[in-house]
Amino acid sequence: MHSIDHYRKEFISHLQNKVVTKEPNGLYDPIAYILGIGGKRLRPVLVLMTAEIFGSDYRKAMDAALAVEIFHNFSLVHDDIMDDAPLRRGKKTVHEKWDINTGILSGDAMLIMAYQFFENYENHVFKELAKVFSVTALQVCEGQQYDIDFETRDDVTIPEYLKMIAYKTAVLVAGAMRMGAIMANASEEEQNNIYEFGRNLGIAFQLQDDYLDAFGNPETFGKQVGGDIIENKKTFLFLKAMELATTEQQQELRHLFSIQPNDTSIKIKTAKQIFIASGAAELTQKEIEKYTQNAMNILLEMNIDLDKKKLLEIFALQLMQREM
Numbered sequence: 001m002h003s004i005d006h007y008r009k010e011f012i013s014h015l016q017n018k019v020v021t022k023e024p025n026g027l028y029d030p031i032a033y034i035l036g037i038g039g040k041r042l043r044p045v046l047v048l049m050t051a052e053i054f055g056s057d058y059r060k061a062m063d064a065a066l067a068v069e070i071f072h073n074f075s076l077v078h079d080d081i082m083d084d085a086p087l088r089r090g091k092k093t094v095h096e097k098w099d100i101n102t103g104i105l106s107g108d109a110m111l112i113m114a115y116q117f118f119e120n121y122e123n124h125v126f127k128e129l130a131k132v133f134s135v136t137a138l139q140v141c142e143g144q145q146y147d148i149d150f151e152t153r154d155d156v157t158i159p160e161y162l163k164m165i166a167y168k169t170a171v172l173v174a175g176a177m178r179m180g181a182i183m184a185n186a187s188e189e190e191q192n193n194i195y196e197f198g199r200n201l202g203i204a205f206q207l208q209d210d211y212l213d214a215f216g217n218p219e220t221f222g223k224q225v226g227g228d229i230i231e232n233k234k235t236f237l238f239l240k241a242m243e244l245a246t247t248e249q250q251q252e253l254r255h256l257f258s259i260q261p262n263d264t265s266i267k268i269k270t271a272k273q274i275f276i277a278s279g280a281a282e283l284t285q286k287e288i289e290k291y292t293q294n295a296m297n298i299l300l301e302m303n304i305d306l307d308k309k310k311l312l313e314i315f316a317l318q319l320m321q322r323e324m
Contacts, residue, residue: 053312238275288320
């Protein structure tokens with residue numbers, strides 16, 4: 001087995017070789033831009049790592065990993081348009097650097113490109129990868145729609161929210177790991193186990209992202225801190241605060257999440273104070289630990305070598321403890 005950094009470096013090299021700018025520049029320059037401004041490369045690393053965990057040469061999974069990464073970034077380009085987000089990974093979002101039409105069209109091209117990389121595999125592998133990818137991609141879209149719907153609803157429940165983040169974020173992590181297992185010709189049981197490991201890890205990852213959106217370090221987070229509060233998103237933090245806060249705090253939070261003031265700094269500061277005072281901030285951290293532990297419990301039951309389990313455990317704990 002190789003280190004996580006090794007997979008990441010190898011993947012970045014592959015990405016740089018495969019994704020090149022060409023005519024028309026207005027279409028392909030934004031694609032090269034979003035793929036080149038960094039990111040954790042979480043999902044492609046998981047494809048490569050899982051392929052090797054189940055006995056395959058990880059290099060054979062490079063194009064599948066690239067398809068996953070391109071799709072993920074396509075979804076970010078379109079999400080940023082819908083959220084009117086100014087920053088992505090500390091840089092201007094595509095629609096801010098170019099314009100909305102460019103973001104839509106370049107994003108569409110990225111979705112098509114993602115499918116094209118599956119064509120480099122034999123028919124039976126292509127079919128299995130495409131099947132997982134199609135289901136996963138549609139669930140990501142469903143999750144995004146739930147997220148949009150929740151912004152205007154006052155009766156969102158925590159189970160609904162957890163379903164939304166499972167679709168919007170966790171299924172792509174899980175799907176990436178299943179694709180790696182497919183590349184290694186793993187059994188259906190092994191594919192299901194690694195999928196569930198990835199799904200629980202993905203939920204923990206998104207909960208951590210939600211927490212960092214409010215309480216992260218602006219210098220390392222890479223996105224606008226407080227963006228979810230500005231956009232009135234019903235995150236786990238918000239829903240838990242509404243469950244636990246005093247009547248006065250609940251009223252104030254409802255008011256804050258119904259307005260768009262010119263100066264958003266006070267809105268962010270007040271919401272964060274309520275998140276802390278109500279205990280929602282602390283309970284969100286416990287929920288992150290819970291889903292991470294769920295993933296660890298699945299890992300314990302899997303029939304793979306101890307050194308491979310250890311690598312997955314290290315990866316999971318790094319996600320839980322990240323600050324960006």
